[in-house]
Amino acid sequence: MPAFRSLRALIAATVGVASLTPSLNACTIFLQSTSRKVLIGNNEDNSPDTPTHLWFHSAVHGEHGYVLWGGNQIEPEGGMNDKGVFFDAAALPESIPLRRKAGLPDLNGYAVVPVLSKAASVEQALILLSRFNLVEQEKAQIFLADASGDYAVVHANYIVRKKPGESDFVLTNYVLRDDPEANQVCWRRRTVQQEIHLKPVSINTVSHALQASAQRDPGNATLYSEAIDLKRRQILLYVRQDYLHPVTLSLSEELRKGDHDMAMESLVPTPLAVAVKERGADAVLQDQKLLVHNSAKQFREAAYALANQGDPATGLKLLEEENRRFNDIDRTHGDRGVLLRATGRNGEADKEFARTFQVTTEDHQANLFSNKDGLVRFRLRAFPNAEHVAIAGSFNNYSKDALLLQKTGEEWVGQVHLPPGRYAYQVFVDGTWQMDPENGLLTKPGQWWISSLIVQD
Numbered sequence: 001m002p003a004f005r006s007l008r009a010l011i012a013a014t015v016g017v018a019s020l021t022p023s024l025n026a027c028t029i030f031l032q033s034t035s036r037k038v039l040i041g042n043n044e045d046n047s048p049d050t051p052t053h054l055w056f057h058s059a060v061h062g063e064h065g066y067v068l069w070g071g072n073q074i075e076p077e078g079g080m081n082d083k084g085v086f087f088d089a090a091a092l093p094e095s096i097p098l099r100r101k102a103g104l105p106d107l108n109g110y111a112v113v114p115v116l117s118k119a120a121s122v123e124q125a126l127i128l129l130s131r132f133n134l135v136e137q138e139k140a141q142i143f144l145a146d147a148s149g150d151y152a153v154v155h156a157n158y159i160v161r162k163k164p165g166e167s168d169f170v171l172t173n174y175v176l177r178d179d180p181e182a183n184q185v186c187w188r189r190r191t192v193q194q195e196i197h198l199k200p201v202s203i204n205t206v207s208h209a210l211q212a213s214a215q216r217d218p219g220n221a222t223l224y225s226e227a228i229d230l231k232r233r234q235i236l237l238y239v240r241q242d243y244l245h246p247v248t249l250s251l252s253e254e255l256r257k258g259d260h261d262m263a264m265e266s267l268v269p270t271p272l273a274v275a276v277k278e279r280g281a282d283a284v285l286q287d288q289k290l291l292v293h294n295s296a297k298q299f300r301e302a303a304y305a306l307a308n309q310g311d312p313a314t315g316l317k318l319l320e321e322e323n324r325r326f327n328d329i330d331r332t333h334g335d336r337g338v339l340l341r342a343t344g345r346n347g348e349a350d351k352e353f354a355r356t357f358q359v360t361t362e363d364h365q366a367n368l369f370s371n372k373d374g375l376v377r378f379r380l381r382a383f384p385n386a387e388h389v390a391i392a393g394s395f396n397n398y399s400k401d402a403l404l405l406q407k408t409g410e411e412w413v414g415q416v417h418l419p420p421g422r423y424a425y426q427v428f429v430d431g432t433w434q435m436d437p438e439n440g441l442l443t444k445p446g447q448w449w450i451s452s453l454i455v456q457d
Helices: 002-015 112-118 122-129 187-196 203-213 251-255 272-279 281-285 296-308 312-326 329-342 346-359 364-370
Strands: 027-033 038-046 053-057 066-070 078-081 086-091 140-145 151-154 159-161 168-171 221-229 234-239 247-250 260-263 375-380 389-393 406-408 411-417 421-429 432-434 450-455
Touching: 027 086, 027 187, 027 203, 038 203, 053 251, 066 112, 066 251, 078 112, 086 112, 112 122, 122 140, 122 151, 168 187, 187 203, 203 221, 203 234, 247 251, 272 281, 272 296, 272 312, 281 312, 296 312, 296 329, 312 329, 329 346, 329 364, 346 364, 364 375, 364 450, 389 411
Parallel strands: none
Antiparallel strands: 027 038, 027 168, 038 221, 053 066, 053 260, 066 078, 078 086, 086 140, 140 151, 151 159, 221 234, 234 247, 375 411, 389 421, 406 411, 421 432, 421 450
16 A cells, blocks of 8 residues: 555654664563453554554464454464454564474464464464474564463463463563563563553553553654453554554454455544645644544644654644643643744743743653753653663763663652753663653654754853
8 A cells, every 4th residue: 555655654754763772573462351351452562664454364264263463464463363362472682592392393484373273272372382393483472362361471492371360461572481570670561560450350451551551762662552352352453552542343343354454554544743744734724524533642742743854833833733622731831842942942942941830840841941051850750660760862972871860759850961952862761772752852863763852052
């Protein structure tokens, strides 16, 4: 679909395609279950130029019908079949060399299609996989679940089964086998555990956990999320982190249509920033049918996307429309200040930040960009379950420990004095590079887009 590919290309141009040290194909997978309900949540992360699809395959010759999802049908990110078997995988930081089992053939190719087409339960899937050497599973763990609430984690060398009485489970990108406690320094895993443990088993709980653990790095973002009811074979699909407007899909209904392919972007309205680039701001701002589907968050994201492409003036128009629609003036002052600072309109920017500080002194962007006398304050509310957070930027040679933030209440705080100028930086969180999710302004000092900071004269 040429239009779909050009749309993705424009989004990639808008926000960049990787972080300082890219870590693509990360994900978050979790299960929440009772005897009556089995729910799965999964965030799928990748470069924003990756096209995302759903591929539906009807049952043939006694095999099961199933759906696959991801950016590549040959190596999809996961899927579910008409018996309620779920398959997904979590990439590992490093490969674990395969220990071949004598006498077994290699399973050449990804295991998702054999499992979903033939297995009606986790147990059947494990029996099938046990007949092969899983030669393509050295750097990923498969997560299997079924409608009974059973689950298993499978690597080429080992299997981890559900524990008796266990009703929830979370898997991210760590090695489960080797001393699990030592391998769970992962803010996303702890975030999901906090969101689902002892909480009602419900789609709302799953949705909140997906939102809290979504990756917001524009170079390696959560492209889509799913809240899946395995007993009902139903998928709630969230595209581009829009957790207010899910797309509901019934596997049985889709399979009755025969084999077909859905581009996820075709299921949701065109992103505001893309629509503005294609049609112009005035036309878009008069299109009520398009605007009604956008949240305040999406207006802000579009405003920054346009500013990062060199058009902060149009970004400011979108912020004004956001404020008119959502009466979000407290938040709008800070965002307006940033975009005004980016255009050199420092006097106006200072007034906007002053208005923000009349409401709260804890606004992250206002503290970053007001920077009177060169004092830059970081007040991050992101990564609440992290253990180690640092700011690494062009001002400290991207050192991972030169500017460590301290946890104070619900914030990570720290400060640095800098001379006037423009700087690039990232957040180093529990051993991984992240964009600053609370700062929408980006810069491109090299190959990749990263967070931007301006210190006024």
